[in-house]
Amino acid sequence: MRTGKQYLESLRDGRQVYVGGELIDDVTTHPKTKGYAAAIAEYYDLHHAPEHQDVLTFVDDDGERRSMHWFLPRSKEDAVRRRAFHEFWFRHFKGGIFTRPPAGMHVVMYAQVDDPQPWEDNAILADGRHVPFAQNIRDQWARVTRDDIALSPMFVDVQFDRGREDALAETPMLSVVEQNDEGIVVRGWKAIGTSIAFVNELLIGNLWRPGQTAEQTVYALVPVNIPGLSLVCRDSNATPDADPYDHPLSTIGDELDGMAYFDDVLIPWDRVQHVGNPDHAKWYPQRQFDWVHIETQIRHAIHAELIVGLGLLLTNALGTNTNPVVQSQLADIVRFRETCKAFAIAAEETGFLTAGGLYKPNNIYVDLGRAHYLENIHDIVNMLIDFCGRGVVMAPTKADFDHPYIGPKLEEALRGSGISARDRVSIFRQISERYLTQWGARHEMFEKFNGTPLYLVKLLTMQRTEYQIDGPLTDLARQVLGFGDTEALAARAAEAEQRSHYASVRYQPEYAREQDVREGYYKESTTV
Numbered sequence: 001m002r003t004g005k006q007y008l009e010s011l012r013d014g015r016q017v018y019v020g021g022e023l024i025d026d027v028t029t030h031p032k033t034k035g036y037a038a039a040i041a042e043y044y045d046l047h048h049a050p051e052h053q054d055v056l057t058f059v060d061d062d063g064e065r066r067s068m069h070w071f072l073p074r075s076k077e078d079a080v081r082r083r084a085f086h087e088f089w090f091r092h093f094k095g096g097i098f099t100r101p102p103a104g105m106h107v108v109m110y111a112q113v114d115d116p117q118p119w120e121d122n123a124i125l126a127d128g129r130h131v132p133f134a135q136n137i138r139d140q141w142a143r144v145t146r147d148d149i150a151l152s153p154m155f156v157d158v159q160f161d162r163g164r165e166d167a168l169a170e171t172p173m174l175s176v177v178e179q180n181d182e183g184i185v186v187r188g189w190k191a192i193g194t195s196i197a198f199v200n201e202l203l204i205g206n207l208w209r210p211g212q213t214a215e216q217t218v219y220a221l222v223p224v225n226i227p228g229l230s231l232v233c234r235d236s237n238a239t240p241d242a243d244p245y246d247h248p249l250s251t252i253g254d255e256l257d258g259m260a261y262f263d264d265v266l267i268p269w270d271r272v273q274h275v276g277n278p279d280h281a282k283w284y285p286q287r288q289f290d291w292v293h294i295e296t297q298i299r300h301a302i303h304a305e306l307i308v309g310l311g312l313l314l315t316n317a318l319g320t321n322t323n324p325v326v327q328s329q330l331a332d333i334v335r336f337r338e339t340c341k342a343f344a345i346a347a348e349e350t351g352f353l354t355a356g357g358l359y360k361p362n363n364i365y366v367d368l369g370r371a372h373y374l375e376n377i378h379d380i381v382n383m384l385i386d387f388c389g390r391g392v393v394m395a396p397t398k399a400d401f402d403h404p405y406i407g408p409k410l411e412e413a414l415r416g417s418g419i420s421a422r423d424r425v426s427i428f429r430q431i432s433e434r435y436l437t438q439w440g441a442r443h444e445m446f447e448k449f450n451g452t453p454l455y456l457v458k459l460l461t462m463q464r465t466e467y468q469i470d471g472p473l474t475d476l477a478r479q480v481l482g483f484g485d486t487e488a489l490a491a492r493a494a495e496a497e498q499r500s501h502y503a504s505v506r507y508q509p510e511y512a513r514e515q516d517v518r519e520g521y522y523k524e525s526t527t528v
Contacts, residue, residue, distance in 0.1 A: 004041030020235030035253025124276030343369025
């Protein structure tokens with residue numbers, strides 16, 4: 001396992017990073033980036049603390065102690081152990097303010113490592129060339145786990161005119177411009193990745209859209225300092241020079257989001273995982289992100305727990321906690337938190353073994369749990385802000401409290417029910433920065449569009465489960481109605497699905513189906 005010092009040194013590799021239009025010489029020391037770099041260095045160092053090793057580390061089959069961010073679950077107990085690992089980090093990072101520490105990114109490779117052969121079998125290369133992509137994936141996994149490499153996935157492509165299918169081919173998204181004996185030469189943009197300035201390698205891929213071409217279908221592990229690669233990050237919302245009392249979150253740092261431009265970059269064959277087949281991108285990569293969204297679901301439950309705690313502390317400080325209306329709203333917030341956690345537990349309890357023997361929490365409960373969070377979080381946060389009243393806007397600064405004249409008067413005026421004025425205002429400041437500032441708005445938008453927005457979460461759930469008129473979920477209704485043969489209804493549904501560009505459970509290949517839950521949802525007799 002690497003140390004924090006080793007991690008920071010690995011970032012000083014000549015990478016080309018722009019933040020808000022400024023070329024950053026060293027992300028470990030620049031004011032816009034040093035806070036997050038230091039936070040992740042602490043992440044690595046905490047793995048070496050003896051008191052945390054049972055939660056943060058495991059011993060692999062070779063007897064080597066490694067971070068749990070490389071742990072492949074083989075049982076329900078393993079899935080619960082992974083949840084404890086993620087819960088630790090989301091609590092450590094103030095209720096999940098950092099959404100993409102290494103713990104949340106390495107899992108994108110789980111589906112590939114679990115079943116690498118389809119990535120090779122479905123590749124389409126020029127001139128009849130053959131590349132052992134399956135072995136590439138195995139070797140890449142061995143290398144990144146051995147060297148404890150920090151990864152970040154970049155699957156989203158640049159926005160385009162979605163009113164016509166041929167528009168995607170005209171975009172400057174990342175594409176293969178040449179295949180040669182050394183590897184592939186690529187040019188163009190990947191649209192967004194989180195914390196890309198703070199990792200060692202990018203895991204590039206695709207989330208399929210209609211009109212995607214063979215040249216645009218690329219999966220590979222790419223060093224961030226490879227010649228010709230530029231990282232263009234949004235401006236930082238970090239406030240490194242502010243007082244932590246006034247800015248309790250942005251003083252820690254900003255994980256940043258960014259784009260990546262590849263200017264005729266040569267990616268060696270041993271770093272490539274798949275090329276050339278848009279249909280592969282149609283069926284499989286979303287299942288890679290299932291593993292990410294298991295972690296997302298855990299973060300949502302921890303965030304909801306934080307909101308409950310802030311609400312209880314705040315209403316007690318204001319003396320409003322006995323008000324029946326406030327009690328009812330607190331009950332809604334508690335119910336929200338318990339429901340988020342229940343989805344995570346249900347996913348673990350009803351998980352299944354994949355083709356490669358990984359124990360994967362039920363993707364249906366993961367997706368429906370994420371949808372529940374996204375549909376309700378806005379109202380839950382508004383309740384918390386309503387509890388604050390004008391206090392969330394009129395919160396004094398630390399300098400105000402420290403002022404010899406006005407400070408004591410503020411202390412007297414703003415003390416709460418059994419709580420000092422400073423502590424009471426610190427609750428307001430936590431809520432304000434988390435939900436009412438640009439720093440907080442970025443966090444909200446990340447959750448809203450993390451991997452897939454709400455509508456797509458719902459769409460993918462329908463595409464990947466047996467929600468057809470002749471499927472198991474209509475068995476009871478058909479019995480109650482006395483319906484007999486549904487062959488005609490099923491034929492009409494199948495015809496409509498065949499006309500659609502989007503994935504359907506009826507026609508997905510077996511290797512993709514093996515990454516989806518089946519128990520209780522699929523007919524044993526269903527064929528591709």
